[in-house]
Structures are given as structure tokens and as C-alpha cells.
Amino acid sequence: MYQTLYRKYRPRFFRDVVGQEHVTETLKAAIREKRVPHAFLFSGPRGTGKTTTARILAKAISCERPVDGEPCGECSTCRRIEAWETMDILELDAASHRGIDEIRELKETLYLRPSTLPKKVYIIDEVHMLTPEAANALLKSLEEPPEHVLFVLATTDPEKVPLTLRSRLMHFAFRPVPPAATAARLEYVAREEGLELRPEARDLIASLAAGGLRDALALLDMAAAFAQGGPIEADHVRELAGTLSEQEGKELLAAVLEGELAALFARLEKLERQGKTAEQIVTYLLRLVKDILAHNLSSVEGSASKSEAAPFSRKPADPATLLTLAERLVQLLPSLRGSPYPFLVLQVRLLALAETLRSSSSAALPERRPSPSAGMAEGGKAGTSTDGGTSSASNVSGDGGGKVLPEGRKVSGNARKAGRVSPPGGTSGERTFLRESEDAEGLARLRESWKEVIEEVKRLSVRTSSWLKGGYPVWVGERSVVLAFRYPIHRKMVGEAEHREHILKVLRSFLGRPVEFVALEEGEWEKLREVDPVDLAVRLVGEDRVEVIEDEPDEA
Known part of the structure; x- marks a missing residue:
């Protein structure tokens, strides 16, 4: 049976966890010095290694011959854990087991001694999904668990975890994996699998993954199948992800910035016929605006030509205008997700924004008068400040x-x-x-x-x-x-x-x-x-x- 890439290349050691050195190095030091606390909270975006790190931690504290805080991966205990041949590591999905009855059942097993490992490890994923009653029932066990018990709680939304629960845990915040680290990992996996991954496709996957390495590997898996044995191109990735091409994105953004309503409407209609979703378009525009801002600011620092910052637009895109546009796009995303007609909402909002930008530019142009006497005869209408x-x-x-x-x-x-x-x-x-x-x-x-x-x-x-x-x-x-x-x-x-x-x-x-x-x-x-x-x-x-x-x- 085929094993997906993100499962096949799941890290087995702390050193293999990408982009979370601040977490892994601290855990290794705690294991070396035998100062491992009884309960952890791992928080961060999806696909950043929370559950994987919890499993490596369980293996490291149980390993017969740990090396510098790392599990050896060769002893019988490590092999048993990797093969899931032990009952002493229990994973619980709080999203589907969120009630007080499930927590009571878990508490009944706490005082049973581990059968094969030094400690029993309870990994509770998406802990913020527990009901208030279930979370309260877990409080006492988290505060004073038996000596042979270790809790690792994971969540994508730590703010929803009750403060009374968080205060009893050692909290590690996992960060989105940087694009450069994601790209390096993609290149390593592609090389190990014998895949020809083009640099443009690699960078695009890293960008689309938005810090989630699991999503990046899943997209690489799909792109490899789509390429049918040939090189993995950026167009393959765009087709699978449903994102815009660079040219489409720049033309759309230029139409907004320049207030070209007819061109903007035509391009949006074309994207809708191609099956692009409103959320994909807004997300791409946000990324593009961010890239242009970064380019403009770096150009200013390096005294580069400002015309290079936005070659697709006839008008200079100043930072304040781009920031205003980005702010409006961010505000637009929630309304798209809650609307039965998201593409219609997108069209109306972008056209209104383009008209606002055009009006702002035209309102500032100087008004010409045929002669002084004609200007005096106007009485003052043109001179009124607005x-x-x-x-x-x-x-x-x-x-x-x-x-x-x-x-x-x-x-x-x-x-x-x-x-x-x-x-x-x-x-x-x-x-x-x-x-x-x-x-x-x-x-x-x-x-x-x-x-x-x-x-x-x-x-x-x-x-x-x-x-x-x-x-x-x-x-x-x-x-x-x-x-x-x-x-x-x-x-x-x-x-x-x-x-x-x-x-x-x-x-x-x-x-x-x-x-x-x-x-x-x-x-x-x-x-x-x-x-x-x-x-x-x-x-x-x-x-x-x-x-x-x-x-x-x-x-x-």
C-alpha cells in the first residue's frame, strides 16, 4: 500500500523537525538534565510538527540509550514505539472525544502502571475543543498527576484553552515553517524520491503551504502524480491549487490600482469561468501586495529604481495605497466565507475599491479655469474644500x-x-x-x-x-x-x-x-x-x- 510523503518522511528525531529549533533544543536539554515537567502544551498552526514532536518526546524519555537528549532509534523500546506495539502511549483527539465522559474514562487509567515503558504518555490533540466541564475535570490530574504519567496537549488555538488549564502546563509555541526551510525540505524529499522538482514549482509550493510543512508535502505528492513521471512544473502546482498565475495576478492588481473598472470586471469574469474561487483570488492578491511592498522597501534601501517595484502598473504603487488595499482585502476575507455568493461579493468590493482609488487620484488634480474673470464669476464653487x-x-x-x-x-x-x-x-x-x-x-x-x-x-x-x-x-x-x-x-x-x-x-x-x-x-x-x-x-x-x-x- 502506498504511503503518502508526509507520513513516509515524518521526523523520527528532534534534529529532523524543521523550523522549530527553539522547541527541540529546549526539550533535548530538559531530557539530558532529567528536568522534564509532567505536562506540556504545544500550540501552533497545523502541519508544523506538534504531534510529531510529542511522539519523539515520548520516545526520548523512554529510550534505553538516549544520545544528547535524542532517542537512539535502535533499542527495543524505540522500535516498539515506532511500530505502535505499546499501550503506554495514548493519543486522544479532543475534537471527537470532547465530553466529560471521555475524560473520566481517561482519568480511570491514570493510576494503572505502564506495562512496557517507564512512563505512560497521554497526547491530547486539539485540546481547545474540550467542553468546559471536560476541561475542569482534567484540571486536578494535570496539576498533580502520578509520577509515571506525562501529558502532552496540542492545539492550533491556544487562546481558546482555558487559562486555568494553561497555567498548569509548560507552553511551547510552534512557529510557521519559513519558506526557505520548507523549500529545502521539499528538495530533500524530491531527491530521495527521484522526482525532478523545478525551482519555480518548489518555491510556489513553499509559498502556498503558508508555513505548514505537512501541506507542502501533500501538495508535492499530488504534483508528482499530476506530472505523470515528468518534471514537476509551477503550472502543475497552480492547476492543482487553483491559484492565479503571476501574470493574471499582476493584471488584476494593476486594474484595481489604476481604477480601470471595465478591465477589472472582465478579468474577474474570466477567473470565475476558469473555476477560481473568490478566496483564492483575495489570498493571491494579498501575497502579491506583500511582495510588492517588500520589493519597494528593499529598493528604497538599496537605491534601486522605483519603476522596477511595480512593472505591471503605469502608476507608482506607493506604500500607503498598498497598505490600504491590503487592509481592505483582509477585511474582505471573512465576508467571503460567510456569504452564499462569495464571487459576487468579491466583484462588488473590488470594483468599489478601484473606483475609490480612481476618485482619490482625480479629485486631487488641479482644476483649470479659462481666465481670472471666469474664475471670479464662478463665485467660489471650485474653491470649496472637501x-x-x-x-x-x-x-x-x-x-x-x-x-x-x-x-x-x-x-x-x-x-x-x-x-x-x-x-x-x-x-x-x-x-x-x-x-x-x-x-x-x-x-x-x-x-x-x-x-x-x-x-x-x-x-x-x-x-x-x-x-x-x-x-x-x-x-x-x-x-x-x-x-x-x-x-x-x-x-x-x-x-x-x-x-x-x-x-x-x-x-x-x-x-x-x-x-x-x-x-x-x-x-x-x-x-x-x-x-x-x-x-x-x-x-x-x-x-x-x-x-x-x-x-x-x-x-x-
């Missing part, structure tokens, strides 16, 4: 700015006085910074200490600081600070009331005076810097209120 007080190019008549008048020209006193009135197209607070004197010293101090400012904001809100990292100060006035942002979504998010409050608190503390801040995109700020200051004054207060006075040249 981003919680932040300002875009439309808030400053499309091309306003706070630039100091060049040498030889200045606005008369009457014009400056007239400038104190609220300019057309917005409230007085929206454009005040355009008429303030520049605080060059304050700007220099703020630029020099910008990292410290972000750290102070981070103490108030980590999310706010992540949005603020996308911007930097470009102008400081008496009552205003102008921040330029590279991406529209950063500019938009800092304008939300929650984030704005945190940023203002730190800015006011740093400058030592009450200030407001205006958020602009880099392109908008560049336009503001280039504008003719006289034209700016005309646009703000009207041509009839502006007088240009030429300065007299200095006499030699």
Missing part, C-alpha cells in the same frame, strides 16, 4: 501662491489692505497663507527636524505618521505651514479630521504658535512657486485693487 480643510490647486484659483514679490515690483498698501478681505472662491481660512510673510527660519528648522516631527506624530497615531511620511514642508508662514505630498491619497488622508488633529498638535508644539497646515501635491506646489505674484494678487482681490509700484534703482 478634504477636511486641506487645500488643492483648485483652492487657490488653480495657480495661486505665496511667493515673495520680485525685486522692483510690489503691491501697494491699498492692495495689501484690500487683501485682508475674504477672496472670492473660498473662505478666509482657506487662502490666508497666500498673504502671509514667509518664516524662512521656521521652515529651515522644520525641514531639519522633520523626522523628529513624524516620530512625535507616530506617538499619537501610527496610521497618521504613515500618511505624513509621504510629505515634507515646503513653506512656513506666520500662521500656516504648507506640506507637499508625492501621492494624491497621502494628501487626501492627512486632511481627515482624525489625522489632521494629530499633525496640527505636533506642528503647533514645534513652532510654538497656533498654525494651520495646507496639503498640496508636489506638482501643485511647483505651479504655485512659478506664478507671477502680480497675477496672483489680481486673482485674489481683483485688478482694481492692485497697484504695481516700480522701485527706484539704487544710486551708485
Whole structure:
């Protein structure tokens, strides 16, 4: 009878357990020093070696000739345990034997001496599934068991194990097996079995296993059968796992990021016809977003070209946008699992998210006006702020700015006085910074200490600081600070009331005076810097209120 790979290559010694050295080394030391406690709790994801380690532990404490805390694997006791020819090791599945009656039956056998081994070992799997009554019945036995009894409890959800139970156990947390360790184990098994495993297929299996080595070996087993004696390719693995290809995933993600609703809908329809499930699509997108984030961050560290970070998208995928997308995808997963129409839910949510991203980008574009007079006739509709007080190019008549008048020209006193009135197209607070004197010293101090400012904001809100990292100060006035942002979504998010409050608190503390801040995109700020200051004054207060006075040249 054929034996599956994960059973055939189940570890027999502590040294064979992959990715759990923090557990195995501690257990070996305890065995060497004869300081093995009476009860353990092994917790961690499925397929990480909890039950296997429990069996090796039972073998190690019973071995006639242990070597450095490891069972020898050759003595009669080790062979008897491996062949399951002993009644002194009892495995109980708490998921199917979870009632108080089963625990009472177990307790009746505790005081019977072991027949062939030094100790009786009770391995209770999925212990969090025990009923409250059954767990309470086990408490006393766990606290003071007979000298010849060892308990090993295993669970995938330690938080569901009653605290009264956990406090009586030595807890070891098993970790997901790292992809590199999983890939190395897959390569070893493939070599032992004479299988030709392509590196791309190996890495894909390791990624899909998500830290579960048993799942990885099971998928390798299926892929070997699917390949029918030939090389195991990545396409074989994708076909079996039902996951997306790299090209399909990148095209789908690009459609979301770029707000291409028609293309996004068409690609989702195609994936549904191919039999892909909504959960598989969301899981793949999450992995892809994580990989892009890692690539972008490593590119920044290594000064690599940012265009290489997301070659499939025409628009740069900034970290804040990717994090927002990942957060929405994580929130989407539970609703898919609880819906009778998961693919429909996926389509609606992704289309809505794509539309939101597109709207965020388009809302930040500067609004063009045919002429100053046309802008004045608008009355102010285009200048109304919709981003919680932040300002875009439309808030400053499309091309306003706070630039100091060049040498030889200045606005008369009457014009400056007239400038104190609220300019057309917005409230007085929206454009005040355009008429303030520049605080060059304050700007220099703020630029020099910008990292410290972000750290102070981070103490108030980590999310706010992540949005603020996308911007930097470009102008400081008496009552205003102008921040330029590279991406529209950063500019938009800092304008939300929650984030704005945190940023203002730190800015006011740093400058030592009450200030407001205006958020602009880099392109908008560049336009503001280039504008003719006289034209700016005309646009703000009207041509009839502006007088240009030429300065007299200095006499030699």
C-alpha cells in the first residue's frame, strides 16, 4: 500500500523537525538534565510538527540509550514505539472525544502502571475543543498527576484553552515553517524520491503551504502524480491549487490600482469561468501586495529604481495605497466565507475599491479655469474644500501662491489692505497663507527636524505618521505651514479630521504658535512657486485693487 510523503518522511528525531529549533533544543536539554515537567502544551498552526514532536518526546524519555537528549532509534523500546506495539502511549483527539465522559474514562487509567515503558504518555490533540466541564475535570490530574504519567496537549488555538488549564502546563509555541526551510525540505524529499522538482514549482509550493510543512508535502505528492513521471512544473502546482498565475495576478492588481473598472470586471469574469474561487483570488492578491511592498522597501534601501517595484502598473504603487488595499482585502476575507455568493461579493468590493482609488487620484488634480474673470464669476464653487480643510490647486484659483514679490515690483498698501478681505472662491481660512510673510527660519528648522516631527506624530497615531511620511514642508508662514505630498491619497488622508488633529498638535508644539497646515501635491506646489505674484494678487482681490509700484534703482 502506498504511503503518502508526509507520513513516509515524518521526523523520527528532534534534529529532523524543521523550523522549530527553539522547541527541540529546549526539550533535548530538559531530557539530558532529567528536568522534564509532567505536562506540556504545544500550540501552533497545523502541519508544523506538534504531534510529531510529542511522539519523539515520548520516545526520548523512554529510550534505553538516549544520545544528547535524542532517542537512539535502535533499542527495543524505540522500535516498539515506532511500530505502535505499546499501550503506554495514548493519543486522544479532543475534537471527537470532547465530553466529560471521555475524560473520566481517561482519568480511570491514570493510576494503572505502564506495562512496557517507564512512563505512560497521554497526547491530547486539539485540546481547545474540550467542553468546559471536560476541561475542569482534567484540571486536578494535570496539576498533580502520578509520577509515571506525562501529558502532552496540542492545539492550533491556544487562546481558546482555558487559562486555568494553561497555567498548569509548560507552553511551547510552534512557529510557521519559513519558506526557505520548507523549500529545502521539499528538495530533500524530491531527491530521495527521484522526482525532478523545478525551482519555480518548489518555491510556489513553499509559498502556498503558508508555513505548514505537512501541506507542502501533500501538495508535492499530488504534483508528482499530476506530472505523470515528468518534471514537476509551477503550472502543475497552480492547476492543482487553483491559484492565479503571476501574470493574471499582476493584471488584476494593476486594474484595481489604476481604477480601470471595465478591465477589472472582465478579468474577474474570466477567473470565475476558469473555476477560481473568490478566496483564492483575495489570498493571491494579498501575497502579491506583500511582495510588492517588500520589493519597494528593499529598493528604497538599496537605491534601486522605483519603476522596477511595480512593472505591471503605469502608476507608482506607493506604500500607503498598498497598505490600504491590503487592509481592505483582509477585511474582505471573512465576508467571503460567510456569504452564499462569495464571487459576487468579491466583484462588488473590488470594483468599489478601484473606483475609490480612481476618485482619490482625480479629485486631487488641479482644476483649470479659462481666465481670472471666469474664475471670479464662478463665485467660489471650485474653491470649496472637501478634504477636511486641506487645500488643492483648485483652492487657490488653480495657480495661486505665496511667493515673495520680485525685486522692483510690489503691491501697494491699498492692495495689501484690500487683501485682508475674504477672496472670492473660498473662505478666509482657506487662502490666508497666500498673504502671509514667509518664516524662512521656521521652515529651515522644520525641514531639519522633520523626522523628529513624524516620530512625535507616530506617538499619537501610527496610521497618521504613515500618511505624513509621504510629505515634507515646503513653506512656513506666520500662521500656516504648507506640506507637499508625492501621492494624491497621502494628501487626501492627512486632511481627515482624525489625522489632521494629530499633525496640527505636533506642528503647533514645534513652532510654538497656533498654525494651520495646507496639503498640496508636489506638482501643485511647483505651479504655485512659478506664478507671477502680480497675477496672483489680481486673482485674489481683483485688478482694481492692485497697484504695481516700480522701485527706484539704487544710486551708485
